[in-house]
Amino acid sequence: MEKRDYYEVLSVSKSASIEEIKSAYRKSALKYHPDRNSGNKDAEEKFKEASEAYEVLSNSEKRSTYDRFGHAGLSGQGFHGFSDVNDIFTNFSSIFEEFFGFGGGPFSAGRSNRSGSRARRGADLQYDLQIEFEEAVFGAEREIEFERAMLCPTCKGTKSKPGSSSTPCKTCAGFGQIRQSQGFFSIQTTCPSCYGEGTVIKDPCKECRGRGITMEKKTLSIKVPPGVDTGLRLRVSGEGEPGMNNGPAGDLYVVLHVKESEEYIREGSDLILLQQLNIAQAALGCQLKIKTLEKEEIVKIPPGTQHGYIHTIRGGGVQKLKGIGRGDLHIRFELVVPKKLTKEQKDLLERFLEISRENDDQGFFKKMFF
Numbered sequence: 001m002e003k004r005d006y007y008e009v010l011s012v013s014k015s016a017s018i019e020e021i022k023s024a025y026r027k028s029a030l031k032y033h034p035d036r037n038s039g040n041k042d043a044e045e046k047f048k049e050a051s052e053a054y055e056v057l058s059n060s061e062k063r064s065t066y067d068r069f070g071h072a073g074l075s076g077q078g079f080h081g082f083s084d085v086n087d088i089f090t091n092f093s094s095i096f097e098e099f100f101g102f103g104g105g106p107f108s109a110g111r112s113n114r115s116g117s118r119a120r121r122g123a124d125l126q127y128d129l130q131i132e133f134e135e136a137v138f139g140a141e142r143e144i145e146f147e148r149a150m151l152c153p154t155c156k157g158t159k160s161k162p163g164s165s166s167t168p169c170k171t172c173a174g175f176g177q178i179r180q181s182q183g184f185f186s187i188q189t190t191c192p193s194c195y196g197e198g199t200v201i202k203d204p205c206k207e208c209r210g211r212g213i214t215m216e217k218k219t220l221s222i223k224v225p226p227g228v229d230t231g232l233r234l235r236v237s238g239e240g241e242p243g244m245n246n247g248p249a250g251d252l253y254v255v256l257h258v259k260e261s262e263e264y265i266r267e268g269s270d271l272i273l274l275q276q277l278n279i280a281q282a283a284l285g286c287q288l289k290i291k292t293l294e295k296e297e298i299v300k301i302p303p304g305t306q307h308g309y310i311h312t313i314r315g316g317g318v319q320k321l322k323g324i325g326r327g328d329l330h331i332r333f334e335l336v337v338p339k340k341l342t343k344e345q346k347d348l349l350e351r352f353l354e355i356s357r358e359n360d361d362q363g364f365f366k367k368m369f370f
């Protein structure tokens, strides 16, 4: 589906102020909130669309990228919107609090759990994967192994020693945030006693020393589609670090680095093959065996072929990642003048020169002294 213009999604003008954008998003969020539209896929899509628009337009850096380069500019920087509704609640918990009071929405008792500790999405991870030229061209399946944080198996991420429980923080009454009034102003800040967790650990888990996470070695099989190139990021949803307090896990991004081919020069989905020809082959024409990606192909070189001549094999290139079909294979011929000659070659070339002088149609030999 074509992405709609973010300003259009929120029905605001291109010059809308941050307050106007916030108020427009508040309206949309109220209208399409999942708690009010249970099971309505269309509303959920609208909620996601509005949230993505707000995410971009409320951030001056993302907004200016979008204004200049549109959706393509943002996806070029790795922005991919929200994967699901929970993703939105996790990222926008503070804005929803501002809109509706504590919790995820105006209609439910709150998506954050009772103790007040908020669900946090796990961090995204990046893995750099080097692949062979052929793997990039034909696709491949690769196993990768990496270390990542996991919820501590002993305390299941609760940070407390099994059997003991955490108690709600007294400073913030379990909300994780405290409100301070100064005259007319009321400022909400993260609770300094529990660092926003809302709970205090009495007896920390020994295995993870109260961190709630330990490290694990993870092996994953990655499908590399045909036609990829260096710099492409494959997103593996939910394979990043675990979320805290029942928040969703982050994503894993596999960044591809493709080794260069010894034979071909790659330009997007096109390939270039340099093929040397000696002057006699070029002048007389010949047939040559050329190695394409899949097989050997016989290519006819016409008589009188010039240096730089390009023969194109349509569809002989790499699978196009976006779009259908394959790129082309361009064979570029380079004339090579022999540096060493045998006696016989020399005699023949001298004879060639003599005859050429007699039939000097193009005037090559006018200026030549013998």
Ligand SMILES: [Zn+2]
Pocket: 152, 153, 154, 155, 156, 157, 159, 160, 205, 206, 207, 208, 209, 210, 211, 212, 213
């Ligand atoms: Zn633990």
Ligand SMILES: [Zn+2]
Pocket: 169, 170, 171, 172, 173, 174, 175, 176, 177, 191, 192, 193, 194, 195, 196, 197, 198, 199
């Ligand atoms: Zn607290």
